[in-house]
Each structure stands twice: as C-alpha cells, then as structure tokens.
Amino acid sequence: MDFLINNKIKIIMEIETITPATTEDYFALDFVSQSALKEIAKGAKAFKKALEPSEKKDYFTFGSAVDTLLTEPDEFSKRFFVGEIEFPSDNIKSIVDKVMEMNSYLNIPKKFSECELEITSGAQQIGYGQSWKVDTLINKVVEGGEAYYEFLIESNGKETLSKSAYYKVEKCVEYLITDKYTKQYFPTNNEMTKGVDYKYQAAIIWNYEGIQCKSLLDILIIDHNSKTIQPVDLKTTSMPTSDFEKGFLKFRYDFQAAFYMEALYTWKKNHGYSGYAILEFKFIVVKSSADEAPMVFTCPDAVVTKAMTGFTTKTGYKYMGVEEAFAEYMWHEANEWSIEYSREYIENNGNINLKLNIE
Secondary structure, three states, X not given: OHHHHXXXXXXXXXXXXOOOOOHHHHHHOOOEOHHHHHHHHHOHHHHHHHHOOOOXXXXXXXXXXXXXXXXXXXXXXXXXXXXXXXXXXXXXXXHHHHHHHHOOOOOOOOOHHHOXXXXXXXXXXXXXXXXXXXXXXXXXXXXXXXXXXXXXXXXXOOEEEEHHHHHHHHHHHHHHHHOOOOHHHOOOHHHOOOOEEEEEEEEEEEEEOOEEEEEEEEEEEEEOOOOEEEEEEEEEEOOOHHHHHHHOOOOOHHXXXXXXXXXXXXXXXXXXXXXXXXXXXXXEEEEOOOOOOOEEEEEOHXXXXXXXXXXXXXXXXXXXXXXXXXXXXXXHHHOOOOOOOOHHHHHOOOOOOOOOXXX
8 A cells, every 4th residue: 555655646746747657557546537527417427437447448458559659669568468369259358357357366367167157247247148058158158268368367467459459559650650741740869859849648637626637648749949839639540530520529529628728728837838838739540440541630729618618519419518527526526426316406306397499
C-alpha cells in the first residue's frame, strides 16, 4: 500500500509538469476523466459502471497499441505481448478471460482442461451454451479456447495481440509517420523545428470547482515561436476515415474535446503559458485495416463552446454539456449517488410528467 501511495504522489508531480506518465499509472488515479463524466448523462448508474474495471475490448487494445508504438515505442514491449495465435470467438474468448480472472490468485496456473468449474461459471455469466450438457459445454470451450488460455499465461499479464493484429498496428504507424498530411505531427529528431516541443501521452491533473480531474492528450505541440499550443487526439476506426464526422456526436468526441480544452486552459494559466493561444482541437483518424490514408479533422471552437454548455439538435435531441455534467456530478456527490433513480425523478418526488411532442 505504501508503494501505491508513493507511486501516485510521484505520478501526480510528474503530470503537473506535463511529462508523460505510464498509461497504467495514469488510469490508476482515482480522478474524473472525460470518458466517465460523459456517461453521467445516462444517470448515476452508468457513471459508476464506467469507473469499474471492465474486460478490455479488442478495438481498445488495438488503439492503445497504435498509440504506444507511435508515441512511446520504448514502452511497447512492457505493455504488450505479441504471439502466433488467432483469437477464438468472442464468447469463448470472454469465458477464457473470466477463467484467468478467477484463477489469478494461483502461483502455478492450472491446465485449462482442469478448470471445469471456472469454465461453467464463466459460461453462465455470459449466458453461453446453457442448454447443453455440462460435458459438451466444457469440451467445446476447451477445444476452442485452450490455445488462447496458454497464450494468456505466456503473456504474463500484458495486453495481448496476435501477430496479424500487430502487423496492422505497424502498418497504421507507418501510414501516420509517412502520410504527407499527418507526418508533421510525428517528426523525427532531425525534422524537429527549433523552439517547438512535442509532448506525447501528455497527462494533466486539474481541478474543476473542487473536483479532481485527469486528461491524457495523445499529442501536445507547444510552439514557443508562435506562442501556440496545439492539442491532438489520435483515433483508430474500423470504418472509412472519411466517415469520422458521421459518428462524431454519437461517440461524444465533442465532449472529449471540450473537456481536454478546459484542462489545457487550466494548465496553461497555472504553468506560465498564459500568453500562449490554444489552437482548435484536432483529431487524427487512421483506419485499423491500414488500407487507406489517415485524415486530420479540426473541431471548431464554436463546437467546443456548445459542448461545454450543452445543446439541442434540430431534431430535438438534447446533448449534455461538460458544465452540465459537472453540475450533475456535484448534485450526486451531495445526494449519496442513488443509482436506482435519476436526479429528475428524485427532485420530482417520484413522478415524471411526460413530455410528448404531439401536434
């Protein structure tokens, strides 16, 4: 416990000066992030769930791998294990992951065929094969998941990638550093411009009206010549890169940009950069199959302003802003985080008046 506390203090001190922290240490900090805060629009239960450790999805692992190989290559082998394996189906993979979690206390892992109880329990948790005989279920999971189970043991707790996935990660990175429009964000040492600092995986700890927050920016370019700060976020997608705008509001990337911009404004004011202008937030988008050029998208300041205050679309859909989300957070903090009922329901004493748009 003492090590954990000391380690957190060290990371906070490093983050305050925007030196890169490891992803593991950053996520261990129990502060409010944009990914959790935006869930509060769905209620306290959704926000609390976003704070819980969860099974990491393959697309998150892939995106993290691209980020790490591109911006922190020396850290890649510490975080990721690449092996010669094709992953099983999502159901089998999920069961094996749960078996590993249940057996995490063992110093010497059991053979997968000896994990009958764990396999049946894992299958029950996801509702897989419940109409089958127990022996049939176990045999099917062992047959489909044994190689993956051994792969996880060999990985020793690191995030895992198949060799085919790693090849695509390499191709994405190659595309980003060679494309004529994106390579400027990842210059080599001999391409660096004098007076320009490139910060990768730049973590900021900041405070919003007494709430401790954390923001991890993929790229931060501080130009001391023009006195500007350029924030950039890197996204991987399975869709064509040109479709990024279509899902922009769906995934609340506007909320992320506003949250990060607020973090930057707080940071620059407190660290001697008050005379620097923060440029409009940019997203660099690369397709995970690496079969088309990456693209750069700029999020206008007007969109960030709307994302801070909240807005309603022409179709009548209401999007909660960052300021509203913080207000919701503070209300729940003061009201013991009831996850059974919404704030509106509680404030109306257990009654909701229907709002029907009928002409």
